[in-house]
Amino acid sequence: MENLTSKDIKYLNSKKGIQALLRDKELNIQRAVRNINYIKTLKRLQKELIKMHEEVIEKNQRVIVVFEGRDAAGKGGAIRRITERINPRHFRIVALPKPTEEEKTQWYFQRYINKFPKAGEIVFFDRSWYNRAVVEPVNGFCTPEEYDRFMNNVNDFERMITSSGIVLVKIYMSITKEEQAKRFDDIKSNPLKQWKITPVDEKAQELWHEYTKYKSLMFDKTNNDYAPWKIIKANKKTFARVNAMKYLLSKIPYDKNREI
Numbered sequence: 001m002e003n004l005t006s007k008d009i010k011y012l013n014s015k016k017g018i019q020a021l022l023r024d025k026e027l028n029i030q031r032a033v034r035n036i037n038y039i040k041t042l043k044r045l046q047k048e049l050i051k052m053h054e055e056v057i058e059k060n061q062r063v064i065v066v067f068e069g070r071d072a073a074g075k076g077g078a079i080r081r082i083t084e085r086i087n088p089r090h091f092r093i094v095a096l097p098k099p100t101e102e103e104k105t106q107w108y109f110q111r112y113i114n115k116f117p118k119a120g121e122i123v124f125f126d127r128s129w130y131n132r133a134v135v136e137p138v139n140g141f142c143t144p145e146e147y148d149r150f151m152n153n154v155n156d157f158e159r160m161i162t163s164s165g166i167v168l169v170k171i172y173m174s175i176t177k178e179e180q181a182k183r184f185d186d187i188k189s190n191p192l193k194q195w196k197i198t199p200v201d202e203k204a205q206e207l208w209h210e211y212t213k214y215k216s217l218m219f220d221k222t223n224n225d226y227a228p229w230k231i232i233k234a235n236k237k238t239f240a241r242v243n244a245m246k247y248l249l250s251k252i253p254y255d256k257n258r259e260i
Contacts, residue, residue, distance in 0.1 A: 038238045045245040046085040052254040053086040053122065060119035062166045065248060066128045069173030070211060071201045072183040074234045078173065078244045079124050092117075095126040098141075108132060108150060109157055117166070129154065133218040138210045139200055151221055158227040168227050169251045171244055172219075173234040177208050 014036075056063055065082075067075040076095075083091055094115045103111050109129055117123040127135075132150040136142040142150075161168050175183075184201065187193040204211070223229045230247045234240035 034238075038242070041242055042081060042245075045242065045249070046081075047260060048249050048256070049082060049086055049245065050260050051256065051258050052249055052252050053090065054258070054260070055254040056122060056252065057087065057090050057120040061252075062117040062119060063122040063169070063252060064117060064125065064161070064166055065122060065169045065171065066125045066130065067171050067173065067244075068127065068130050068134075069234065070175060070180055071198075071204045072180050072187065072196075073173035073175045074237050074240055075126050075173055077237060078171075078241045079126055081241045082245055082248065083124065086122075090120055091122040091124065093124045093126060108146070109153075129157075130218065130222075133222070134211060134214040135200065137214055138207050139203070151217075154222055155224060155227075158222070158224070162226045167252060169248060170227060170229050171247065172215075172229055172231045173240055173244075174231050175234050177205065179235045180208075181205055 055061070067079060069075050079093055083093065092115070096111065096115070099111065112125070112129050115123060115125075129150075132142055132147060133154070137144075137147045158168060184197070184205070187196050219229055219231075232240050232243050232247070
């Protein structure tokens with residue numbers, strides 16, 4: 001019990017504390033304490049997200065939250081924790097597949113605009129129009145001309161979004177090459193997760209430096225006052241989820257004293 005506070009010991013003697021202790025094959029008290037603290041922090045932040053979301057609904061606000069990051073960076077997991085307790089009738093998660101033949105003939109931004117929020121709604125993009133800034137040029141899914149056109153237009157596009165009254169929040173989940181490799185191994189060895197691996201994922205490690213180059217260009221070009229990027233270190237999933245929640249709450253004003 002070295003270095004444990006009386007509060008830690010109280011937590012460990014609770015139902016959740018016992019569950020945390022039994023999660024691992026080997027007894028790890030410090031890890032169990034960290035897990036309990038994470039769960040308590042998650043619950044507190046989810047209560048704040050409910051308050052914030054209720055005001056979005058009441059005030060007919062429109063909010064877009066863009067999650068970007070390398071493959072296996074934890075974008076989906078962060079979105080799930082954020083949306084776990086809020087009103088399901090007033091948010092959507094958008095993860096678009098590759099464009100259809102018809103969509104390829106349209107203005108690039110059109111299929112994303114079609115998913116934009118109505119009044120009183122938050123839309124979470126699990127990858128967004130920024131596919132064309134990084135994933136597409138790295139993997140040869142767009143021409144150099146299409147890439148240049150996107151990079152020349154995206155700031156004006158986002159300026160139109162924000163000037164129309166939509167709140168635009170951009171979050172980038174950042175992991176190391178070693179952590180990505182570890183997560184890929186975990187996914188491949190887990191029958192319940194294997195569906196997540198795509199041909200693009202299979203090449204991610206090989207193309208690591210190309211991703212880095214285009215990612216840096218994206219930040220240099222699109223980190224603006226009206227639509228800044230928030231880079232969250234995501235090697236530790238619990239840390240990343242908590243910080244994504246805190247950042248989102250900081251970007252949308254709401255009454256912290258309201259009751260739920």
